[in-house]
Amino acid sequence: MNKIVKGDTVVVIAGKDKGKQGQVLRVLGDKLVVGGVNQVRRHQKPNPMRGVEGGIVTKNMPLAISNVAILNPETNKADRVGIKLVEAEGKVKRIRIFKSNGAEIGV
Numbered sequence: 001m002n003k004i005v006k007g008d009t010v011v012v013i014a015g016k017d018k019g020k021q022g023q024v025l026r027v028l029g030d031k032l033v034v035g036g037v038n039q040v041r042r043h044q045k046p047n048p049m050r051g052v053e054g055g056i057v058t059k060n061m062p063l064a065i066s067n068v069a070i071l072n073p074e075t076n077k078a079d080r081v082g083i084k085l086v087e088a089e090g091k092v093k094r095i096r097i098f099k100s101n102g103a104e105i106g107v
Helices: none
Strands: 009-012 021-028 031-034 039-044 055-060 068-072 077-079 081-088 091-098
Touching: 009 031
Parallel strands: none
Antiparallel strands: 009 021, 009 068, 021 031, 039 055, 068 077, 081 091
């Protein structure tokens, strides 16, 4: 189980975008794509078969997972993630919790 998953709100704790917040759009192994963070401008060729116009486009690039921390909505600060084992209906489930206050992380 990954500690940060798609849909989580994260804050950047290192790099040129330090302090920015955004939502995780994709998880790519040990990298994340976060909306509105680590944006670059790229030249794009037109592709009439796909209906893509040419020009300079802005896109989100992957960011190392170690450079972000999950945002705790209660404290509005970056927090660490812990894993707690909970037994339900005879099965053991792993749930994510905030380390600071032990609250369950809901997506």
